[in-house]
Amino acid sequence: MGGMGTIHPQNDFDIYTDNHMLTLALLRACIAAGVKGFFYASSACVYPEHLQQSTYNSDSDSDVSLKEEDAFACPQANAPPQPQGLYGLEKLNTELLLAQFKSPLDIRIARFHNVYGPGGTYMGGREKAPAALLRKAAALTLLSPSDRSVHPDLMHMELWGDGSQRRSFLYIDDAVDGILRLLRSDYTCPLNIGSDTSISIHDLCTRALECANIDPSAVEIKTIVDRPVGVGCRNSDNTLVKATLHWAPTVSIEEGMRRTYTWIHSEIRQQLEALPEGAAPRVSFVQQLQSSEVIDLSSNTVSFAILLPITSRSKSAEPSHCLENLEKFAKSLIRTTRDDLVLGEPFNGGTTRFEIRIYLAVDHDDDYLLLNRPEDLLRRLGLTNVKTQICNHPKGHVCALWRDCARSAWTDECDYFVLLGDDVEMLDNGWMRRVHDEFLSLAHGRQVPVGVGCIAFTDTSFPGMPTFPVVHRRHMDTFNGEVVPDIFINQDGDPFLFQLYRRWSCSKMIDCRVSNAIGGSVEARYEKSHAKGWTFETLDNAVARLAETLYIASPPTITLDIVVPCYRVDPTLLTRILELDAPPTLSVMFVIIVDDPNSPNIIHLERLFNHRVDVRIRVNKSNLGASASRNRGMLEESAADWVHFLDDDIVPDPNLLFEVEKVIRAHPTAAGFVGNCQFPVACTMFQAAAHLAGVTYFWDIATKMDTDLPWGVTANLIFRRKNDGVEFDLRYPKTGGGEDIDFCMLKREASIKSGGGQLEPAPKVIVTHPWWSEGKRSYWRFYMWSIGDGALVKRFPEATYGDWAPNTPEAAVVIISIFLACFLQNLTLRNLLDTVMGLGIALLALLVANVIHDLYRYLVRHPERMRELKLDSKFRGGPWLWAALVEGTFIRIFSECGRLRGVVTRKEWDAFGRRFDWFAGRWGKGPRNEERRNNVERVALWLVVWGRVRFDTITVRAQRCLRSPTQPNPRCWCGLDEHDERQSATMADISQ
Known part of the structure; x- marks a missing residue:
């Protein structure tokens, strides 16, 4: 669409050229394809201006009504037609052109008179008068009484011209009806499709205020006489269309305005709801709606600023080598932008043209380059728009050079800022047009202002990493000319920009390639210096600043990084994770931390996924363990708001990420979420025994507790990334055990202290964990886990309790100590044999007591607990169940032995006889009392069994x-x- 904000004399030439070329191309394609019918949307602008300059005469009750034959009415004899501007002339010429093709095509031509209605453009410079006035009236309804008292000047309506100009307006439903009747007719000449009832713009303004239930007398009408106003009066003469099509408009201007207002008001309300609360954003939004824009199509030149730090310093190469790199870059730049610079791009009724401006940054003490060699080289190659910055920064501060170049380009009002290096080579043609299109696409698809976003090239030397980003002038305006914060030295500036706009799903890597000869993932010419902690406060501040300018309280997109510590490096297993689908409002990146640098599968994994911008594969220099790998993924590689830890061998539910988004939006202040980690049905004795021993109880704790979980296993765990100093404690064993509990409890504590929430269950965030070692029998894993989690007693004394009755390993230690003391009183061989035999009987009695007690617990006291376990039917009763219960006793005792060994190894003697409450008090004293009762009963049962044997x-x-x-x-x-x-x-x- 194009109202007076677009169709005015300044845009005449661009409108005529582009419209006529598009119509010719379309007509040629239709004829070539054998199309039978051709409908052409013409305009009332084909009528001569001299017939439309007069205004309504109230005395004679006359109005200007335009008949179809008036298009060729001339002010004097032998004069050519004089339509309204070149837009009208192009429409008239196309009508004449189509008349030449009546033989191959069945032509229909409709001359529309100001069509309006719901769904039409209502802001931006292309809207018709009804939509513009309804928008302004709707804006006034957004003002609260306090807004009106503080800003009384806001109660006004802006009109272009004095308001006396008259038009007729046709509602969209009537227009569609007229088109259908015309298509079904056999009439091939131009025909008016418009209303024959005109109204002044001033009266139209009154109708708009009435639609908004606003008293027109309470609103000041501000006329702007220097804006385009068009002709004085225009109305459709519908005599011919009534006779030919038996058609006439049925929707009055009052009814059509009412319907259109309802739609525009709802659209504006949706935009208002996205704004932060408070008067300032609302008032600013109203001011934006109250003013109409004038579009200048002739100024559609888009300038790309190439920010290019350059140095002649190198560890091995001669100074002249930098000019060789620069020449290679310049030639690649010319080769890949030639078409964009020459042809431009049709856009908005005109042609978008591109230009390149190069901003060189040279160190103040780089004597070789201070002789202006780089600029001379570029000019000889035909790149004349070059500016050189002499910069005084420490060696290797590339980001500071970028900032200087960007600031200069911002002052020169460039549109796009491309962060590059002098050793880069551009590989693909048309990248300027592609970048521009992507920004426009982001604005349309994400409903953000044009310019919000970050577009990155595909770096062939560092696949998947957004190393060379492009940002828009809006970014520079938002941050006062600073392209990246000064915390960045020579690393992390480009991922910072990418992560910043990721919060609005406005970061994208395009398939236009660049090649980086030095740097990237390999050694650079300077010492790489990373900005410590930029993913926290620095990024958070930038996101908040950007949100303020967009009037959005919080970014609409949740950012989530899935961190997977990986020792197996099995591409088949990882593919199931990396191919998960995500909702559009959840931005997901996958961070794979390979903990086996010698794995032969690394190359295969990188070949499969390294090209993806959402997959980051990092390899530890040595085997550091799962905790260290998770720390690296969370603190060094991730920049998201949330981190989701997964094991590398799990099978995720297909809807995993959709459920993750739901639970985060349901609990936005939570410290984290414990997912539901299921096991396959236990089909073997060992698998059933593992369940019965209780070592898998907390894997699906999300299904057993409603809120405030104490902890969860890291196979499926989600946490908010915050700079709270909490990470996985490396004092726990590398193989695992206790580190997950430690991490969860500290994270929860830090969250609550900062005003956040607790750890919430996520029962629908489901993964399936396979049985370890393909289900083969091994107690060693549980033993090693317990060595680590035994340290929790000293680590969290507030979550521990005393138990005067020893558990099985502690009882065994006591028994052994007593027998040893007795033996030491009589050091004879006979006494040694007797002591060994007696000790064996006592320990055997202890084992039998534990077996009997576990059978009693599951079969008599709590049979309902077995029903909750995923056991094969053969383990639901009978000898198989009994056998599994017996093995479960061995697994439990083995775990308790590992816990005791950890206490002894760490010399935590005061932890002897103390227990860690796995529920951390969430279920009161119940779990503690049950554990105490179990140990008392086992000791008592042992005394009975041993006493009987004795x-x-x-x-x-x-x-x-x-x-x-x-x-x-x-x-x-x-x-x-x-x-x-x-x-x-x-x-x-x-x-x-």
Whole structure:
């Protein structure tokens, strides 16, 4: 569409040229394709201006009504037609052109008179008068009473001209009806499709205010006489169309305005809801809506500023080598921009033309380049728009050179800023047009102002990394001419820009390639210096600043980085994660930290995924362990708001990321979320025993607790990235054990201290974890886990409790100590044998007591707990269940042994007899009391079992002693002196 903000004399030549070329191309294509019918949308602007200069005469009750034959009415004899401007002339010429093709084409021509209605343009300079006035009226309804009292000048309506100019306006439904009737008719000449009832612009303004329920007398009408106003009066004569098509408009101007207002008001309300709360953003938005724009199509030149730091210093090459690199770059720049510079791009009814401006940055002490050699070289190659900056910064501060160049280009009002290096070679033609199109596409698709975004080239030397970004002038305006903050020295500036606009899903890497000879992922000519912590405060401040200028309280896109520590390096397993679909409002990046630098699969993995901008593969220099790998992914490689930790062997649910977005939006202040980590159905004895031993209980804790979870396993764990100093503690074993609990509890504590939320369950964020080692029997993993998680007793004393009854390994230590002390009192071989036998019986009794107790717990006290486990049907009862329960006892004891070993290894003697509450008090004292009860019952059961075994043993010994009273045995194994009469009597009693 094009209202008076676009169709005015300054744009005449561009409008005529572009419209006529487009129509000719379309007509040629239709004829070549054998199209039978051709409908042409002409305009009332074909009518001569001299017929439309008069205004409404109230005395004669006359108005200017234009008949179809008036298009060729001339002010004097032999004069050519004089339509309204070159826009009208192009429409009239095309009508004449189409008349020459009536034989191959069935022509229909409609001359439209100001079509309006819902769905039409209502701002930006291309809107018709009804939409413009309705928008301004709707804007006034956004003002609160306090806004009106503080800003009384806002209660006005802007009119172009004095408001006396008259027009007729046709509602969209009537226009569609007229088109359909025309297409079904056999009429081939031009025909008016318009309303024959005109109205002044001033009266139209009154109608708009009435639609908004605003008293027109309360609003000041501000006329702007220096804006385009068009002809004085225009109305459609519908005599011919009524006779030919039996058509007439049915929607009055009042009804059409009411319907259109409803739609425009709803559109504006949606924009208002996206603004931050408060009067300032609302008032600024109203001011924007109250003014109409004038578009100048002739000024569509888009300038690209090439920001190019250059140095002759090199560790190995001669100074002249830098000019060789510069020449190679310049030739590639000419080769890849030639078409864009010559042809431009049709856009908005005109042609967008491109230009290049090169901004060189040279160090103040680079004597070789200070002789103006770089600029001379570029000018000889035909690149004349060059400016050289002499910069005084420490060596290697490339980002400072970028800032100087960008500031100069910003002062020169460049449109795009391309951050490059002198050793870069451009590889693909048409990149300027492509970058420009991508920014326009982002504005349209993401509903953001034009210029919001960051476009990166594909760096063939560092695939997947946005090393050479392009930003728009809007970025420079937002940050007062600073392209990147001064925290950046020579690294991280480009990913900073990419991550900044990622918050609005406005970061994109295009397939236009560049090649970086030096730097990137390999060694550079300077010492690389990373900006520490830029992904936190620096990035957060920039996001907040950008949100303020966009009047958006928070970015609409959630950024999530999935961090996967990977030792197996199995591309098949990782593909299941890397090919997850994500909703459009969730920006996802995958960070794979390879912890086996010698894996032969690394090359294959990089070949598959390194080209993707959303996949970052990093390889540790040595095997550091899962915790160190997660720390690297979270702190060094991620810049998102949220981090999702996954194991490298899990199978994610296809809707995983959709559920992640839902749970984050439902709990935006949460510290993190514990996902649901399922195991396949336990089909083997060992798998069932692992469930029954309780070592898998917390893997699906998200399905068992409603809120405020104590911790979750890192196989499926989501946390908010904050600069709170919390990371995975490397004091825990590399193989895992306790580090996840430690991390979760500290993260939750830090979140609550800063006013955030707690750890929430995410039961629908589902992954399936395979059984370790393909389900083969191994207790070692559980043992090693327990060595680590035993350290939690000292680490979090507030979550521990005392237990006077020892657990199985502690009881075994006590038993061994007692027998050892007894043996030390009588160091004889016989006593040694007796001690070993007695100790064996005692420990065996302890094991039997644990087995019996576990059978009792699951079969008698809590049979319902087995129903919650994913067990094969054969483990639901009978001997298979009993056998699995027995093995589960061994797994539990093995885990407790590892915990005790950790306590001894760390010399945490005061942790002996203390337990860590795995629920951290969330379920009150219930879990603690149950654990205490279990240990008491096991000890009591052991005393019963051991006492019975001991009693039987003493009985047997006593009978043996009585049968051999004269045998020279100073002391029986049972502890009785067989030569003592009193003891002999006692033996007899026992025997009986």
